[in-house]
Amino acid sequence: MADAAFHIVDVSKRYGPRWALARLTFSLERGKSLLLTGHNGSGKTTLLKILATAMSPTLGKLTVLGHDCHEGREPIREKVGLLSHASFLYEDLTAAQNLVVLARLIGMTDGEADATADAMLTRVGLAKRRDHPVRQFSAGMRKRLAVGRLLLKRPELALLDEPFGELDPQGIGEMEKLIAELAAQGTTLVLATHLVDQGKALTTERLHLEEGRRVEARA
Amino acid sequence: MTPAETVAQAPAVTTARPVRPGLFACTVILLRKDLLLEWRTRARLNALVFFGICTLLMFSFALGANAMALREHASGYFWLAILFASVLSLSESFRVEQENHSLDGLRLAPANGRAIFLAKAIGNTVLLWGLGAVLAPLSIAVFDLRVVMSLFTLAFIMLVGSMAISAAGTFYASIASNARARDVLLPILLFPVLVPVLIAAVKATTMVFEGDPMNQMESWLTLLGSLNVIYWGLGLVLFPRIIEDL
Ligand SMILES: Nc1ncnc2c1ncn2[C@@H]1O[C@H](COP(=O)(O)OP(=O)(O)O)[C@@H](O)[C@H]1O
Ligand SMILES: [Mg+2]
Numbered sequence: 049m050a051d052a053a054f055h056i057v058d059v060s061k062r063y064g065p066r067w068a069l070a071r072l073t074f075s076l077e078r079g080k081s082l083l084l085t086g087h088n089g090s091g092k093t094t095l096l097k098i099l100a101t102a103m104s105p106t107l108g109k110l111t112v113l114g115h116d117c118h119e120g121r122e123p124i125r126e127k128v129g130l131l132s133h134a135s136f137l138y139e140d141l142t143a144a145q146n147l148v149v150l151a152r153l154i155g156m157t158d159g160e161a162d163a164t165a166d167a168m169l170t171r172v173g174l175a176k177r178r179d180h181p182v183r184q185f186s187a188g189m190r191k192r193l194a195v196g197r198l199l200l201k202r203p204e205l206a207l208l209d210e211p212f213g214e215l216d217p218q219g220i221g222e223m224e225k226l227i228a229e230l231a232a233q234g235t236t237l238v239l240a241t242h243l244v245d246q247g248k249a250l251t252t253e254r255l256h257l258e259e260g261r262r263v264e265a266r267a
Numbered sequence: 268m269t270p271a272e273t274v275a276q277a278p279a280v281t282t283a284r285p286v287r288p289g290l291f292a293c294t295v296i297l298l299r300k301d302l303l304l305e306w307r308t309r310a311r312l313n314a315l316v317f318f319g320i321c322t323l324l325m326f327s328f329a330l331g332a333n334a335m336a337l338r339e340h341a342s343g344y345f346w347l348a349i350l351f352a353s354v355l356s357l358s359e360s361f362r363v364e365q366e367n368h369s370l371d372g373l374r375l376a377p378a379n380g381r382a383i384f385l386a387k388a389i390g391n392t393v394l395l396w397g398l399g400a401v402l403a404p405l406s407i408a409v410f411d412l413r414v415v416m417s418l419f420t421l422a423f424i425m426l427v428g429s430m431a432i433s434a435a436g437t438f439y440a441s442i443a444s445n446a447r448a449r450d451v452l453l454p455i456l457l458f459p460v461l462v463p464v465l466i467a468a469v470k471a472t473t474m475v476f477e478g479d480p481m482n483q484m485e486s487w488l489t490l491l492g493s494l495n496v497i498y499w500g501l502g503l504v505l506f507p508r509i510i511e512d513l
Pocket of ligand 2: 092093094209
């Protein structure tokens with residue numbers, strides 16, 4: 049399993065009395081891209097958060113990029129990027145400042161961080177809003193900036209939770225392009241979305257969840 | 268130069284994975300971020316100072332025109348004003364992390380959990396100390412105090428007092444920030460733990476204004492120092508676990 053991007057065995061997650069994931073076993077090879085589908089509440093977000101080590105599974109074993117999640121989460125976190133429902137952005141910092149903080153945290157110098165932040169803002173189409181605080185951004189712009197945050201980290205495994213949410217048609221098109229670029233660079237992708245058609249075009253594998261269990265996809 | 272021009276000149280992204288900063292460097296990065304946030308929301312900072320001043324003045328109104336009593340209890344009012352204001356600044360410093368789950372963003376970056384604690388606690392220390400620097404001259408004027416010992420001693424007491432409040436406060440604010448009743452929970456958790464800090468800081472501050480005939484200053488400062496060792500030590504050990512296992 050050394051070249052698996054992730055490998056999970058019997059992973060279960062309980063919130064209070066309710067199981068959001070029930071004995072899920074799955075693995076994904078590196079460089080592959082996975083479409084994760086299921087109705088609202090089927091456990092997609094929960095699975096992505098567990099893969100990102102944002103939360104631990106209640107039961108089960110989990111290896112991400114060759115690292116066991118019980119042997120320390122930092123090596124996993126260094127290589128995994130999560131585009132979440134929450135943007136992780138600071139409302140009162142500018143777009144550029146938000147990116148610079150992350151760039152500095154992953155080890156760039158001040159100069160590199162500034163240059164990379166500017167390059168990312170251009171890439172996600174926010175260069176003109178560089179010095180505007182996030183508080184003034186629309187939902188779609190926040191999404192773009194959150195994507196910039198993900199790209200900046202150049203993750204080996206990118207976990208995208210509803211990446212098309214809150215985007216206008218043009219934004220969806222650009223997002224598809226960015227995701228295709230990521231895949232072309234060899235990034236392993238997990239894409240959770242209810243836009244099955246868009247998702248299918250971008251991915252090679254499929255995992256369909258129903259009430260936290262893996263089932264064969266019908267569509 | 269317009270942003271677009273800056274971008275045009277930006278060097279290509281390097282391909283090697285950079286080395287992540289260590290505990291100290293990470294703390295500096297996060298502290299800079301926190302201070303930048305404070306600066307960009309300085310209207311809230313002004314409100315904090317105003318709140319502190321109000322609290323201080325309300326105590327003096329409550330006691331009426333009894334100059335003797337006011338002078339005697341001035342240090343107590345001074346520290347209570349700082350303590351009440353600290354609840355506001357501490358919960359605010361975690362509210363900004365909760366807003367878009369930025370704290371998760373930091374954890375997953377990944378930023379060192381101890382560095383997150385240190386940055387928050389140092390940032391709040393700076394804030395409370397600054398507040399003290401505004402309130403101290405005001406207290407001296409309003410309560411008609413005479414500075415018997417040096418102002419340097421007063422500044423030092425304010426520093427160790429603020430440090431103790433901030434370390435314990437950062438720890439509890441991280442717990443309270445996840446609760447629904449966070450605004451009530453923080454003081455309920457924090458104030459009991461800070462009783463010894465309050466006593467020691469008030470005693471030491473009183474001596475700055477009334478002299479120290481019994482040579483007690485050193486023991487009160489030692490107590491404050493020990494409390495700091497405990498709070499900062501516990502914070503460094505426990506805080507990373509608290510933010511991980513939510
Ligand atoms: N923090 C939480 N506390 C309690 N229940 C939760 C929490 N997060 C998710 N759930 C529950 O877990 C189930 C799966 O949720 P989620 O993973 O968000 O599904 P999806 O992303 O597929 O819509 C749902 O039934 C949801 O109500
Ligand atoms: Mg979801």
